[in-house]
Amino acid sequence: MSDLQRIQVVDSHTGGEPTRVVLCGGPDLGEGPLSARAHRMRDRWDSFRSAVVNEPRGSDVLVGAVLVPPHEPGCDLGVIFFNNVGTLGMCGHGTIGLMATLAHLGRVRPGTHRIDTPVGPVSATLHADGQVSVANVASYRHRASVAVSVPGIGEVVGDVAWGGNWFFLVRSPAWELTLANVENLTDASWRIRQAVNAQGFPEVDHVELFGPPGCGGHSRNFVLCPGKAYDRSPCGTGTSAKLACLAADGKLAEGEAWIQEGILGTAFRAGFRWEDRAAGRILPVITGSAHVTAEATLLLAPDDPFRWGIRPGADLDPRAAGNPAPPGGN
Numbered sequence: 001m002s003d004l005q006r007i008q009v010v011d012s013h014t015g016g017e018p019t020r021v022v023l024c025g026g027p028d029l030g031e032g033p034l035s036a037r038a039h040r041m042r043d044r045w046d047s048f049r050s051a052v053v054n055e056p057r058g059s060d061v062l063v064g065a066v067l068v069p070p071h072e073p074g075c076d077l078g079v080i081f082f083n084n085v086g087t088l089g090m091c092g093h094g095t096i097g098l099m100a101t102l103a104h105l106g107r108v109r110p111g112t113h114r115i116d117t118p119v120g121p122v123s124a125t126l127h128a129d130g131q132v133s134v135a136n137v138a139s140y141r142h143r144a145s146v147a148v149s150v151p152g153i154g155e156v157v158g159d160v161a162w163g164g165n166w167f168f169l170v171r172s173p174a175w176e177l178t179l180a181n182v183e184n185l186t187d188a189s190w191r192i193r194q195a196v197n198a199q200g201f202p203e204v205d206h207v208e209l210f211g212p213p214g215c216g217g218h219s220r221n222f223v224l225c226p227g228k229a230y231d232r233s234p235c236g237t238g239t240s241a242k243l244a245c246l247a248a249d250g251k252l253a254e255g256e257a258w259i260q261e262g263i264l265g266t267a268f269r270a271g272f273r274w275e276d277r278a279a280g281r282i283l284p285v286i287t288g289s290a291h292v293t294a295e296a297t298l299l300l301a302p303d304d305p306f307r308w309g310i311r312p313g314a315d316l317d318p319r320a321a322g323n324p325a326p327p328g329g330n
């Protein structure tokens with residue numbers, strides 16, 4: 001019993017997309033800029049990441065958040081987000097989930113809180129009604145109208161943009177964005193990502209498809225994340241990248257509201273102001289809400305063959321499987 005490693009977490013979901021905040025039992029990631037600490041987490045603590053978010057304690061769709069002391073002056077806390085395959089630069093739905101979690105624990109009160117992340121500080125404002133507005137890192141379009149030839153689909157045209165993570169935002173063709181079509185959308189997005197990467201944009205790890213809104217918003221999206229799970233929410237960083245493209249095309253003005261629906265129909269309200277109009281850099285703000293779903297202690301037993309989660313490339317050593325010996329010794 002005493003050999004059990006314990007990790008205390010609170011789970012939430014933001015528009016359907018889950019976040020697991022690690023409160024206690026996380027690794028010591030040292031000091032310095034959060035980009036360096038995220039690097040350290042990838043290098044030295046990948047098993048911790050996998051134990052928290054991968055099966056059997058989690059699932060491919062879960063995004064984890066480990067709290068760390070901030071590095072940037074003026075920040076109240078630091079956070080490193082991670083998913084089923086690695087760390088994330090920023091996470092919009094995760095920041096909303098983090099604030100809902102801290103509010104649930106009585107650790108934050110309504111007001112604005114500055115949060116350090118591996119891609120720079122962001123601000124999160126907890127409103128009296130529980131909604132959270134995230135003032136994200138500066139976002140911009142890197143390349144417009146990139147055409148790629150995708151096996152089984154044909155020509156796909158999209159924009160490469162930064163919103164705290166790198167996105168390929170597909171302009172054409174349009175897609176039927178329904179839950180019933182998720183398997184096709186996942187398959188298409190994965191092939192699009194491979195084609196975009198092969199064309200010299202290896203940094204693009206999220207693919208965002210668009211279709212007509214169904215719940216009163218301006219647009220609906222489907223976002224495929226780096227580990228092949230789709231975002232159940234409208235994706236905060238993806239919405240930031242979308243705003244940067246809309247702003248660059250003159251389709252959305254500073255201060256104008258944009259309602260971005262995700263594949264489930266849940267929505268983020270978004271808007272921006274220019275940071276540097278000539279350079280096409282905007283400062284997006286994304287508003288949404290989250291619900292806490294669990295307070296839990298994850299247990300990692302030393303003799304558990306999946307102590308560090310089920311992860312590709314770390315297949316089970318048959319000697320560690322602990323399977324009962326076959327009858328007759330065969």
Ligand code: PYC
Nearest residue numbers: 091092093235236237
């Ligand atoms: O909300 O920014 C986001 C996000 C990134 C990956 C999953 N959600």
